[in-house]
Amino acid sequence: MQQVPAIIQWMQNSDIGTGIRESVWTFPLVETTHVLALAISVGVLIWFDLRLLGWGMKHQPISQIHRQIMPYAVFGFIVMFVTGVLLFWSEAEKCYLSGFFRAKVLFLFLAAINAIIFEFKTKKTIEQWDKYPIPPVKARLAGWMSIISWAAVIIAGRATAYNLF
Amino acid sequence: MHFLLPIFKWADTSWMGETIRASRFYFPIIETFHLLALTLLFGAILMLNLRLCGLMMKNLPVQQVAKDLSPWLLWSLAIILVSGLMLFSSEAMKCYASVPFQVKMVFLFTAIAFHFTIYRSVTKSEREPRRWFGVIVAVVSVVLWLGVGLGGRGIGFL
Numbered sequence A: 001m002q003q004v005p006a007i008i009q010w011m012q013n014s015d016i017g018t019g020i021r022e023s024v025w026t027f028p029l030v031e032t033t034h035v036l037a038l039a040i041s042v043g044v045l046i047w048f049d050l051r052l053l054g055w056g057m058k059h060q061p062i063s064q065i066h067r068q069i070m071p072y073a074v075f076g077f078i079v080m081f082v083t084g085v086l087l088f089w090s091e092a093e094k095c096y097l098s099g100f101f102r103a104k105v106l107f108l109f110l111a112a113i114n115a116i117i118f119e120f121k122t123k124k125t126i127e128q129w130d131k132y133p134i135p136p137v138k139a140r141l142a143g144w145m146s147i148i149s150w151a152a153v154i155i156a157g158r159a160t161a162y163n164l165f
Numbered sequence B: 001m002h003f004l005l006p007i008f009k010w011a012d013t014s015w016m017g018e019t020i021r022a023s024r025f026y027f028p029i030i031e032t033f034h035l036l037a038l039t040l041l042f043g044a045i046l047m048l049n050l051r052l053c054g055l056m057m058k059n060l061p062v063q064q065v066a067k068d069l070s071p072w073l074l075w076s077l078a079i080i081l082v083s084g085l086m087l088f089s090s091e092a093m094k095c096y097a098s099v100p101f102q103v104k105m106v107f108l109f110t111a112i113a114f115h116f117t118i119y120r121s122v123t124k125s126e127r128e129p130r131r132w133f134g135v136i137v138a139v140v141s142v143v144l145w146l147g148v149g150l151g152g153r154g155i156g157f158l
Helices: A006-013 A015-022 A026-053 A062-090 A092-097 A099-120 A122-129 A137-162 B005-013 B015-022 B026-052 B062-090 B092-096 B099-124 B131-157
Strands: none
Touching (some): A006 A015, A015 A026, A015 A062, A026 A062, A026 B026, A062 A092, A062 A122, A062 B026, A099 A122, B005 B015, B005 B062, B005 B092, B015 B026, B015 B062, B026 B062, B026 B099, B099 B131
16 A cells, blocks of 8 residues: 555544444445435536537526536535545555545646636626627637536546546 | 236336346436436426526516426426436336335326426416416415425335
8 A cells, every 4th residue: 555644544533524424324325425415416517518618508698607606516526525524534555555536636626726816817708708609719618618627527436436547 | 927027027027127227327318317307307397397487587488488498498308308218117116106206107107297287288378377376376386396206216215
């Protein structure tokens, strides 16, 4: 076994980590909640991204879709994040050593940076292109970045459990 | 012997099932596509249901929202069904013995039947559905699709 940092070892061996890992029901329940929250969060977020690309919901102003979707996306994200931390806690060593898990964290950061840039920069001029069926390049780019990074998060997340490499 | 057993046995020994089983990479890869399409489908269903409940895009008729979402919904469903059949064929005998799989199939067939009958007629109708009726239809739809997801996740655990 490779060496892991003390904090990872501590998480792995803590009561919470061991409790979830060795439980009959807790791990599957937390995992199932994680996946369902993902389907809700990313599932609706993708529709905002598709709107940004000009591929779906073209009849709806972008700002309106944004306002209506975000509460569900954020709610789903919070559930996903909390259950995700618990899952990590229970398999801290495995996750830490997994190349897929590291890739997943990387893409999560990418998704976050993309969201921050959109919220604080790109969105400033939204008044001008709100009703365009196909918004300007910078908005479409944000849509692509979001779709790609979230798809990568899902792919890498699923692969973490299989430990193929 | 259950009357469906021959179908499971046939799937289990089929060329596709054996091919997928032969590699340790095929199953995870196919499952990933299954999961990505599931996210898309569930998102589309959720959006339309939120509209039915009057919680989103109230300025557009239900019919219009359904029309926008429909191609995505059908394509993602097609990908889910095809990838699902592939996954099934690779572990058909495990599925045969799996209670979550049975639960999933009951929910799946009910969800599809509901979707292409009552749900379709409500969301394709020129007339806006009554609020309470829209809410009931939306709740039934979400519960049925959630059941499919829960059962599906359960196959891997039990």
